[in-house]
Amino acid sequence: MAEMDTSGGGHKKGPGVKKGxxxxxxxxxxxxxxxxxxxxxxxxxxxxxxxxKTMEINMPYKDPNDKxxxxxxxxxxxxxxxxxxxxxxxxxEGMASDPTxxxxxxxxxxxxxxxxxxxxxxxxxxxxxxxxxxTLTAKDEMTVLIKPDTTSSYGDMVNMLDEMNINxxxxxxxxxxxxVDQNFIKETEVANGVK
Amino acid sequence: xxxMCDVAFLLLTFFMLATKFKPPEPVVVSTPKSISDIxxxxxxxxxxxxxxxxxxxYVAMDDRPTRQSVIEMVNSDKDLKLTKEEMNTFVADASEGxxxxxLKAYLDATPDQQKxxxxxxxxxxxxxxxxxxxxxxxxxxxxxRTTNGKIRICIKADGAxxxxxxxxxxxxxxxxxxxxxxxxxxxxxxxxxxxxYDDAHKGDAKK
Numbered sequence: 130m131a132e133m134d135t136s137g138g139g140h141k142k143g144p145g146v147k148k149g150x151x152x153x154x155x156x157x158x159x160x161x162x163x164x165x166x167x168x169x170x171x172x173x174x175x176x177x178x179x180x181x182k183t184m185e186i187n188m189p190y191k192d193p194n195d196k197x198x199x200x201x202x203x204x205x206x207x208x209x210x211x212x213x214x215x216x217x218x219x220x221x222e223g224m225a226s227d228p229t230x231x232x233x234x235x236x237x238x239x240x241x242x243x244x245x246x247x248x249x250x251x252x253x254x255x256x257x258x259x260x261x262x263x264t265l266t267a268k269d270e271m272t273v274l275i276k277p278d279t280t281s282s283y284g285d286m287v288n289m290l291d292e293m294n295i296n297x298x299x300x301x302x303x304x305x306x307x308x309v310d311q312n313f314i315k316e317t318e319v320a321n322g323v324k
Numbered sequence: 325x326x327x328m329c330d331v332a333f334l335l336l337t338f339f340m341l342a343t344k345f346k347p348p349e350p351v352v353v354s355t356p357k358s359i360s361d362i363x364x365x366x367x368x369x370x371x372x373x374x375x376x377x378x379x380x381x382y383v384a385m386d387d388r389p390t391r392q393s394v395i396e397m398v399n400s401d402k403d404l405k406l407t408k409e410e411m412n413t414f415v416a417d418a419s420e421g422x423x424x425x426x427l428k429a430y431l432d433a434t435p436d437q438q439k440x441x442x443x444x445x446x447x448x449x450x451x452x453x454x455x456x457x458x459x460x461x462x463x464x465x466x467x468x469r470t471t472n473g474k475i476r477i478c479i480k481a482d483g484a485x486x487x488x489x490x491x492x493x494x495x496x497x498x499x500x501x502x503x504x505x506x507x508x509x510x511x512x513x514x515x516x517x518x519x520x521y522d523d524a525h526k527g528d529a530k531k
Binding site for chain 2: 158161162165166172175177181183189212250277281282285290291294
């Protein structure tokens with residue numbers, strides 16, 4: 130198939146003819162196949178079959194005129210997570226609403242083992258135990274407050290939101306980091322000699 | 325041998341008919357990974373806000389009539405004095421990362437010059453407050469939402485982009501009372517032993 134033979138058969142060399150004219154037109158079709166594959170490769174690279182995957186985000190409804198911030202979250206079910214630079218994650222229990230009792234900041238990473246995921250699972254278990262013991266009502270759900278620092282990256286925020294989905298946390302919110310939290314981070318960094 | 329040629333042309337015809345050309349992206353963005361496997365519903369008109377690793381914002385809409393309406397609105401609101409040809413150039417081009425002040429010059433330039441400009445441009449300026457004078461992103465979003473109230477807003481940001489650059493977009497959206505949007509992510513597998521993994525495999529144990 131690489132070539133087509135459209136010759137009418139070779140002509141016999143007649144007497145008196147000095148040069149025999151051989152009319153054989155053999156068309157080599159390999160370039161056509163090459164073109165075919167080239168076009169396939171072109172279309173494979175420049176087009177797309179798959180639609181990109183997305184994460185649906187629902188931010189909490191915030192009325193800019195609403196000055197009052199209803200803080201109905203119980204300290205015992207809350208876990209505050211601070212995202213900082215170099216993919217570092219600080220967390221503490223509760224919401225640090227009491228200025229006289231500064232929280233115990235712990236640092237961790239997004240690693241699969243001994244990372245923030247294990248901490249979230251541990252806290253969730255604690256909340257479930259408290260619900261079983263009766264300390265909390267059935268309506269109280271574990272709440273995670275995510276506060277990304279100005280030095281954190283977008284990838285960290287997405288990782289944290291993904292952890293919410295992975296661990297089936299239904300109540301969480303992305304909140305602006307406060308000066309108080311920024312100070313906590315600075316103090317922890319200084320205490321551990323981290324830049 | 326003929327059979328191979330036939331298969332090659334069959335594949336070629338399939339690709340020609342079944343796929344769409346990828347919209348030309350202004351920058352290469354590597355989105356972060358997430359377990360979420362929802363895809364953008366087919367047929368939704370999307371306002372795509374791309375943020376690259378340096379924090380530059382690009383605005384893109386994949387629907388021509390929407391782009392036409394948006395550029396007309398922006399032209400009249402900001403008094404950019406764009407001519408018809410310049411507006412047509414905008415409609416033909418898929419995405420936009422130029423501040424208003426440089427927009428007229430950009431649309432006037434040749435396609436090669438445009439490519440160079442796009443790479444060097446600073447992206448669409450944005451700010452956390454919707455009414456801030458340099459928040460041009462707010463203008464684009466306002467024009468897009470006025471054209472089509474149901475337009476789906478998708479943010480495609482690079483994982484290394486700093487959080488404040490994406491925070492500006494989110495705060496601008498909140499300023500317009502837009503609380504639902506989508507983040508474009510890559511798919512990653514659900515880690516074993518977690519709640520989501522158990523949910524996904526709930527039916528397996530029963531079999």
